[in-house]
Amino acid sequence: EVQLVESGGGLVQPGGSLRLSCSASGFTFSSYAMHWVRQAPGKGLEYVSAISSNGGSTYYADSVKGRFTISRDNSKNTLYLQMSSLRAEDTAVYYCVKDISPGIAAAGTFDYWGQGTLVTVSS
């Protein structure tokens, strides 16, 4: 059974930093691109970032580019999102998401989602 378990969320002041982690199990983690998607309270889904299966390629939405860094450790089956220069508008539930197709590149369809971790940016 595929499981994605996020951790690391919490309350942080504007301008602060936070690192999210996602522990994956139930599939060959190193074979799949992975993604982060967020959802502000009461709002829709917003795509955040992607990383290829080998970590060699990354993508960021314009809203987080230059502030967030996605990475992965395939030996630990773990995905990360380092967030810095946080703003109030970054407040959201952050979901760790698995890509549907094995391979280096991201197919861009999301077949398994974690339960999410809440990040609140406030003074």
Place this chain on the structure above:
Amino acid sequence: EIVLTQSPATLSLSPGERATLSCRASQSVSSYLAWYQQKPGQAPRLLIYDASNRATGIPARFSGSGSGTDFTLTISSLEPEDFAVYYCQQRSNWLFTFGPGTKVDIK
């Protein structure tokens, strides 16, 4: 960036009725469109990918159609557990975007 528009914003129907949800892209996404269902307090669930392929374990009452810029998600006969928010999402050259969602609620 490709912008997705969903209509209607809210769809009020009764159990057993047919639901038709629309998603329109600002430019062609070929067949690279997926649909997700989200219930309150839960993560989204993949329903349909590449416009018309049902994901694993998704009931046959869910179907998707369309290509290019116009897509439709149809629920043939609404079950009580189908009342939720539905999002479309496109994938194009690592530029992934979601639509704003359609809420299907009980009439």
